Each structure stands twice: as structure tokens, then as C-alpha cells.
Amino acid sequence: MRFAILQFPASNCDQDCLHAVRLLGHQADYVWHKATSLGDADAVVIPGGFSYGDYLRCGAIARFSPVMQAVQRFADEGGLVLGICNGFQILCEAGLLPGALIRNRSLQFRCEQVFLKTAAHDAPFTEAIPPDHVLRIPIAHGEGCYFADEPTLAALETHRQILWQYCDAGGAVTEAANPNGSLRNIAGICNQARNVAGLMPHPDRASETLLGSADGRRIFESMAQCWARRRAA
Amino acid sequence: MKAKITITPKRAVLDPQGKTVQNALAHLGYTEVGAVRVGKYLELELADGDREAARRRLAEACHRFLSNPVIEDYRLELE
Structure with missing residues (x-):
């Protein structure tokens, strides 16, 4: 499977993402923000960082990069897109989430380090996560408090778009386990079509036991599993 | 021509920065101050021309880019 890892000015987790995906035996290539095509990528990862200095x-600025037009088309055609941290922020700004x-x-x-409960296991980003397995994945952000108005939150719940919620080590979704004030303890969501997802925690920084946790692999493995199944169909 | 754009968090959006500034004001004795909301201010220089056309263009830019309608309101003034 080929992953495209986007690079914006001041992306800083692009190398982590590339490394994490290659560790799992997949191909990964950088795609510069000025590119107008994603080449023959099977999935896109928008990495963390501080694109355009968070200005x-x-x-807000990264979403207008030429490559985001290509990501929009890719997503419209059902391609898998994962935004991590700043990547999640870019996807929200772009209206893809x-x-x-x-x-x-x-x-x-x-x-x-935070703990995550997987709230929906039927998405291409969560299907390889064992039921009741609490993920341990780090966060690193100043602007990760998820906000949406009540009708939007209700729609997220109705369509089971909330994929991950901050929880305690036992899997209980509590106020104390919420590191940033996110509504409904939301750590990550997907779109209604379930092919675009974003989360604030960094699975790329939790893909090797050497780093304290390999739980992040489950998310990339889910994408690969979904892609392989689609291809076989 | 100059455009002045004020961007503020929507009422329903939590503004922890505004709350912290309000608390600090109270500590300094300015207890008469109620809710504080912290926003952004932009000044844009424009060539002189059709004001209504400029207003329409900038309103579009505010909606598309300068503010995020999910969390922010904006006020646009031309002078």
C-alpha cells in the first residue's frame, strides 16, 4: 500500500509518519504542498506540525495549498485521508471534517500520554483496533479543544462519526481524562462517508514499543486492512 | 481606502483567554468588568475604488478565510 505524506512549510511530524508507515511494511512518499497531484497514492496522511506558523x-492557510485541492478530489472519490494533530485542524478548516x-x-x-476509547470500530481507521482495547497515544498541542455546535454534535453521534474519545486507563470517558476541554471528550472523528478522519493524538509517535507504546500502529493497520479488502472486492 | 476587520469568538464558543483576562482584571481591582472576549483585529490597505465592490469582495474573504464561521463572527468596516 502506498501512503502519501503531505509536507507543508513547518510540518514537523512528516518524518515520524513516514517512518511509522514504512515500519508496517508499506510504501510512503512525501508530497510537497505545492503539488497538484497525489500520484498513485492509496491513502493520504496529513501530519502534525505548525503549518504556516499557525498564523x-x-x-487556515494550509487548507488553500494546491495539494489540498488534490486531497479534496481524492476524498470525494472515497480515498482514505487521515489528519493527525495539525492535519486534523487542516481538515476541519478545509470543511472535509x-x-x-x-x-x-x-x-x-x-x-x-493520553488514553483513548475507540467509540466506533466500523471505520477504516478503527477496524483493526480490538474491542475494549484502550489506546495509549501521546498528544502535543495547544489548540486541540474540539468544538462544534449542538446540531453538528448530534449528527456526529447519530452517524457514529466520533471515533476516539479521551478516557482514563480503564476506558471510562471522564472530565478528568479530557486534556483540552473537547466537547464530548472528542479526540478524533470521521466524515459521514467514513473515509476521512482526524485526531489530535499522534499515532505516529506511538508506533514502536521503544517509544512507550505501539498502539498507534492499530490505526495505520486499520487503514491497510480496509484498503486490502476494498482492493480484493 | 482602508478596511478594518474585527474577529471575535462566537457567543457559544468557550473563550478561556477572555475568562483569564477577566479574572486578571478582577485581581487588579477592575471588578466592574463583566465577561471579556478576546478576538483579532486586522487592517487591510486597499487601492481607492468602488466601495461596494470592495465590501463584497472583503466580506467573501472574511467568510472564506479570515474568519472561521464555525467559531467566529466578524465585523467589517471600510474607511
């Missing part, structure tokens, strides 16, 4: 709003990421309620930049 104006996180992701609903809602927005705003300043953490604490006003602090939070850089720590």
Missing part, C-alpha cells in the same frame, strides 16, 4: 488560525479545534480550555500546551 491566523491553525490550518465538521467542527473546529480551538485553544485548550486550560490555555496550556499539553504534551503527554
